[in-house]
Amino acid sequence: MAASVPRLLFWSSFVLSGIFQHPVDARPGPRPTLLNRRATNDTGRPCGALFEIIEEDLRQQLFPVFNAGDVYSCLTAVPFLKDVGLRFIEYYNTTLQFQSTLAYLESPPAEYQQPGVDVVTELGRVKQKVLDDQYTRQLDFEYDIHSIVHAVHDDHVNLFIGITAAFSFASPLDFVSASLDGKSLPKPYLKDDIVKARKAGWVEEPSPVATINNIDANEFLTQFSSRNAFGYLESHADWNDMFEHPTNDIQGFYGTLGGRLLFYPGNGLDDTFNITLEDGTEYTEHWLAFLNQLHSPGPLETAGDFYNYFVLGLAPPVEVNDGDDSGLVFDFEGENGLRLIAIKVDTDWIEESDGAFPEPEVAQPFLTLSGGGVVTGYFQDDIGILSIPTFEQFPDEAKNFSNTVQEFISKAEARKVNKIIIDLQQNRGGSVNLAFDTFRRFFPEEPDSLPWTWAGSRRRSHPLGDLVGDAVTQWWKGLDPEDDEQLFDKWDEAANEFVIAAKINPLTNTTFENWVEYSPGSANYREDRFSKVERLNLSDDQVLYSAFSIETVEDDPYGYGGNPVTTQQVWKPEDIVILTDGLCSSTCSLFVGFMQQAGVRTIVAGGLPETGPMQAVSGSRGTRAYANYLLDWMLKFTGQLLADNSSLPNIPIDYETRDTGLWVHHAGFNLRDEILKSDWEKDPNAEHIPRQFQYEAAHCRIFYTVRNIYNMTQLWSDVAQAAWKDPSLCVEDSTGYANLPDQPAPVPAPTRPPAQDARVVINTGATRGGPGQDPDGVPIFNEGDVVAGMAVKRAGLEPCGAGDKCPGNSICQSVPVNCANGERPKATEAKYCLPLCKPAVNTCAQFASDVKVNGALRCDLRYEAVTKSRKHDFVGLCAPREGIKPQNLCPGRPAA
Ligand SMILES: *[C@@H]1O[C@H](CO)[C@@H](O)[C@H](O)[C@H]1NC(C)=O
Ligand SMILES: *[C@@H]1O[C@H](CO)[C@@H](O)[C@H](O)[C@H]1NC(C)=O
Ligand SMILES: *[C@@H]1O[C@H](CO)[C@@H](O)[C@H](O)[C@H]1NC(C)=O
Ligand SMILES: *[C@@H]1O[C@H](CO)[C@@H](O)[C@H](O)[C@H]1NC(C)=O
Ligand SMILES: *[C@@H]1O[C@H](CO)[C@@H](O)[C@H](O)[C@H]1NC(C)=O
Numbered sequence: 001m002a003a004s005v006p007r008l009l010f011w012s013s014f015v016l017s018g019i020f021q022h023p024v025d026a027r028p029g030p031r032p033t034l035l036n037r038r039a040t041n042d043t044g045r046p047c048g049a050l051f052e053i054i055e056e057d058l059r060q061q062l063f064p065v066f067n068a069g070d071v072y073s074c075l076t077a078v079p080f081l082k083d084v085g086l087r088f089i090e091y092y093n094t095t096l097q098f099q100s101t102l103a104y105l106e107s108p109p110a111e112y113q114q115p116g117v118d119v120v121t122e123l124g125r126v127k128q129k130v131l132d133d134q135y136t137r138q139l140d141f142e143y144d145i146h147s148i149v150h151a152v153h154d155d156h157v158n159l160f161i162g163i164t165a166a167f168s169f170a171s172p173l174d175f176v177s178a179s180l181d182g183k184s185l186p187k188p189y190l191k192d193d194i195v196k197a198r199k200a201g202w203v204e205e206p207s208p209v210a211t212i213n214n215i216d217a218n219e220f221l222t223q224f225s226s227r228n229a230f231g232y233l234e235s236h237a238d239w240n241d242m243f244e245h246p247t248n249d250i251q252g253f254y255g256t257l258g259g260r261l262l263f264y265p266g267n268g269l270d271d272t273f274n275i276t277l278e279d280g281t282e283y284t285e286h287w288l289a290f291l292n293q294l295h296s297p298g299p300l301e302t303a304g305d306f307y308n309y310f311v312l313g314l315a316p317p318v319e320v321n322d323g324d325d326s327g328l329v330f331d332f333e334g335e336n337g338l339r340l341i342a343i344k345v346d347t348d349w350i351e352e353s354d355g356a357f358p359e360p361e362v363a364q365p366f367l368t369l370s371g372g373g374v375v376t377g378y379f380q381d382d383i384g385i386l387s388i389p390t391f392e393q394f395p396d397e398a399k400n401f402s403n404t405v406q407e408f409i410s411k412a413e414a415r416k417v418n419k420i421i422i423d424l425q426q427n428r429g430g431s432v433n434l435a436f437d438t439f440r441r442f443f444p445e446e447p448d449s450l451p452w453t454w455a456g457s458r459r460r461s462h463p464l465g466d467l468v469g470d471a472v473t474q475w476w477k478g479l480d481p482e483d484d485e486q487l488f489d490k491w492d493e494a495a496n497e498f499v500i501a502a503k504i505n506p507l508t509n510t511t512f513e514n515w516v517e518y519s520p521g522s523a524n525y526r527e528d529r530f531s532k533v534e535r536l537n538l539s540d541d542q543v544l545y546s547a548f549s550i551e552t553v554e555d556d557p558y559g560y561g562g563n564p565v566t567t568q569q570v571w572k573p574e575d576i577v578i579l580t581d582g583l584c585s586s587t588c589s590l591f592v593g594f595m596q597q598a599g600v601r602t603i604v605a606g607g608l609p610e611t612g613p614m615q616a617v618s619g620s621r622g623t624r625a626y627a628n629y630l631l632d633w634m635l636k637f638t639g640q641l642l643a644d645n646s647s648l649p650n651i652p653i654d655y656e657t658r659d660t661g662l663w664v665h666h667a668g669f670n671l672r673d674e675i676l677k678s679d680w681e682k683d684p685n686a687e688h689i690p691r692q693f694q695y696e697a698a699h700c701r702i703f704y705t706v707r708n709i710y711n712m713t714q715l716w717s718d719v720a721q722a723a724w725k726d727p728s729l730c731v732e733d734s735t736g737y738a739n740l741p742d743q744p745a746p747v748p749a750p751t752r753p754p755a756q757d758a759r760v761v762i763n764t765g766a767t768r769g770g771p772g773q774d775p776d777g778v779p780i781f782n783e784g785d786v787v788a789g790m791a792v793k794r795a796g797l798e799p800c801g802a803g804d805k806c807p808g809n810s811i812c813q814s815v816p817v818n819c820a821n822g823e824r825p826k827a828t829e830a831k832y833c834l835p836l837c838k839p840a841v842n843t844c845a846q847f848a849s850d851v852k853v854n855g856a857l858r859c860d861l862r863y864e865a866v867t868k869s870r871k872h873d874f875v876g877l878c879a880p881r882e883g884i885k886p887q888n889l890c891p892g893r894p895a896a
């Protein structure tokens with residue numbers, strides 16, 4: 001359950017490999033400005049002019065920033081190719097068959113707060129448009145696909161493809177939304193005005209924003225957030241996602257409005273962004289665009305080049321003058337082709353939050369933007385505050401995370417603190433084991449019979465999934481532990497999603513025998529079928545190793561495996577509250593679920609400028625974020641296991657994976673839904689509505705205020721007041737909607753608001769540039785190149801830097817170059833940074849827990865480590881089994 005938002009550390013080390021999603025979340029220090037930005041109003045070559053700027057900025061180590069319209073001119077000039085589009089739809093549709101919630105999305109229960117969407121039908125509509133020649137521009141096609149992805153409102157379902165992955169749009173100013181006194185409805189403010197007023201001791205009240213582009217500011221932002229926010233279960237969370245927040249600042253992220261917009265926000269011709277404050281101050285600014293991938297695109301010139309590079313993943317061939325006759329070399333991975341921008345990451349995070357965070361009294365080591373430390377603790381009067389902005393940690397950091405939580409608890413106990421706030425604002429998830437670990441630190445004892453950390457889940461049953469599950473489970477069960485190689489596989493793959501034989505069937509309290517026992521189960525909804533419920537066995541060393549890369553018992557989650565409970569519960573559930581802003585997702589959702597089942601209450605902050613309840617967890621409540629590249633490997637592996645593999649999606653000869661059509665950096669989906677313990681207990685055989693579609697109101701909602709939005713001390717004290725002293729501080733009509741254990745909510749969930757009429761804030765219709773203006777608009781590509789180049793990228797490898805430098809957690813090694821048949825490699829070996837087998841999220845933890853196939857990375861080059869506690873302990877490097885096919889060394893066409 002990796003969060004979809006990796007940390008800056010991750011981004012800055014791996015951005016060059018191109019596979020990591022959300023690079024745009026990274027924050028290049030203070031907001032970049034358009035100083036000296038030349039207009040690229042050269043309509044003859046809208047993309048060429050852009051690339052010149054990128055080259056120039058990178059040379060000067062500047063973060064490339066543009067007027068949004070200049071980027072839009074280039075994007076709209078990129079042509080559309082029907083065949084590529086159709087192949088992508090095929091790829092994506094097959095991928096989304098694994099999305100657990102299709103039937104519920106099509107016909108959601110009444111308490112679900114977003115409009116439903118029939119994903120497959122919508123994809124079919126786009127396909128029909130392609131067939132009817134209705135697309136002439138790649139951008140329109142990608143926007144239509146993204147509109148479907150947005151309509152899923154599940155943070156685990158994300159997509160980074162083609163030209164929309166190249167840039168993000170941004171407002172030129174930072175906004176927050178806050179109430180004057182906690183009672184009156186919030187209004188938008190400029191963040192800088194709030195911080196300035198705070199620093200001046202509030203001698204003057206900041207003035208709210210009255211209008212944006214002549215529309216009432218709240219109205220503008222409401223519409224804007226419903227179109228642009230990504231992955232939330234209700235519009236209150238969509239709203240919060242737009243704005244800046246201190247907890248975003250300390251993680252290096254912008255709010256969506258401030259730097260993560262996918263859809264072009266201007267109106268096609270005039271990019272002005274005008275705001276007027278209530279005191280009459282006016283700003284006339286322009287929407288901005290940021291480059292997402294900080295490597296030089298090289299000599300790209302035309303919209304056709306842009307197509308090749310960003311849609312197909314191909315760099316244009318350039319002549320080299322060194323007498324080498326092989327021609328096709330463009331070194332966009334090597335030393336000359338890229339320049340890493342110097343980004344200030346080791347900043348003090350209190351400073352980074354404009355002083356909103358006070359000095360912590362407990363802090364995880366390396367508490368800087370890039371440092372890996374995230375947990376902090378504070379004491380105010382008799383209240384202890386534990387701030388957990390993310391669960392995203394590498395395995396070696398996870399230990400310190402856990403220790404810091406314990407240190408906080410011990411200090412709080414010693415100081416006789418009697419109330420606890422756990423602040424999970426902006427927490428998008430991360431390492432699942434930390435949800436279990438953190439929970440047990442607060443509640444070391446839990447009922448054995450049906451533990452609060454039950455964490456049951458189930459998936460969609462469909463023929464392709466069943467085929468894979470059946471084959472892979474049989475393979476795993478057949479591995480011979482006497483054979484070293486097979487023993488490695490057994491450990492590596494114990495938690496593979498398609499190995500069901502290590503998962504617990506709660507109907508029998510034993511592990512599943514085989515896939516058939518598991519899927520399809522009897523559950524049915526809207527004629528769709530689902531598996532039985534499965535549970536993780538957290539006492540199984542193999543599972544802990546495979547799922548969380550945990551190698552020694554000391555690192556097992558607290559209270560599990562070989563790490564027994566040694567402490568006692570300090571606080572009663574009613575003395576703990578959880579603070580969220582609705583954006584809590586994934587592992588965060590799991591953690592809040594555990595805490596709620598133990599009786600802990602939630603307080604949620606912010607939301608739309610209206611009264612009423614709000615949910616505490618509106619990010620994904622799914623239990624497994626999965627990704628296209630893992631699925632592709634599983635499909636290929638299955639193809640090799642089956643005698644008759646003809647029913648698998650076509651994998652063209654020489655392709656590493658299924659044909660993606662266009663360049664898919666990342667396509668995430670949710671594989672398993674959480675099924676609540678309370679629902680299961682009622683009737684294990686009934687249809688269970690996934691937690692994702694249930695209404696889970698917070699126990700109390702508060703508005704952010706002008707005084708507390710950039711002052712955490714004030715915010716926490718306001719939370720404590722509302723939680724324990726004066727419930728009337730909760731927003732009007734926001735209480736009574738939430739369950740406490742064994743008590744139904746007194747007030748039923750609100751019904752789904754009617755679908756909003758899509759008033760157009762975004763207009764993608766107006767043309768600047770456009771197809772046909774480019775003299776060399778015809779894209780040239782060689783499909784083999786796409787896949788060969790991408791295989792290395794997907795595997796997460798990047799070439800070593802000068803002096804064999806590699807990012808942390810990886811080591812420079814020579815790997816064999818092994819090009820496609822008929823290709824003449826330019827070298828037999830190349831130096832690449834191989835990741836250590838331990839790290840989490842997208843590197844080795846996932847490689848270690850999923851079957852690897854030829855050519856992809858696996859945890860290879862192992863060294864057996866001697867430890868007291870485990871049968872086998874390994875350290876190793878993730879290496880490609882059969883060498884790599886780097887695009888700059890494999891020419892991509894047969895040698896003469
Ligand atoms: C872009 O427009 C500005 C203002 O209209 C003009 O001064 C400039 O010459 C134009 N640049 C190009 C490259 O056409
Ligand atoms: C998507 O896949 C499903 C299941 O295989 C199929 O019924 C449907 O027609 C496909 N839709 C498109 C648009 O390819
Ligand atoms: C913004 O203000 C400028 C200057 O008054 C005006 O020309 C422009 O049309 C305005 N833009 C919008 C989108 O209202
Ligand atoms: C964990 O904390 C210790 C100090 O307590 C530090 O020496 C070590 O480097 C930290 N490890 C990581 C990965 O942060
Ligand atoms: C499985 O274990 C649970 C909890 O210990 C128990 O309530 C249930 O009866 C058991 N089921 C079976 C089939 O043994």
Ligand SMILES: *[C@@H]1O[C@H](CO)[C@@H](O)[C@H](O)[C@H]1NC(C)=O
Pocket residue numbers: 504509510511537538539540541
């Ligand atoms: C979980 O794993 C442990 C250790 O391998 C094993 O003893 C236990 O039987 C497993 N639990 C179930 C329910 O299979």
Ligand SMILES: *[C@@H]1O[C@H](CO)[C@@H](O)[C@H](O)[C@H]1NC(C)=O
Pocket residue numbers: 635636637638639640645648649650651
């Ligand atoms: C299907 O099996 C054949 C024969 O074993 C193999 O060559 C081919 O690569 C397999 N296809 C897939 C998609 O795995």
Ligand SMILES: *[C@@H]1O[C@H](CO)[C@@H](O)[C@H](O)[C@H]1NC(C)=O
Pocket residue numbers: 198199355356711712713714
């Ligand atoms: C935040 O608010 C508290 C309580 O009102 C105040 O004591 C503190 O000085 C404020 N912090 C800053 C940085 O202004």
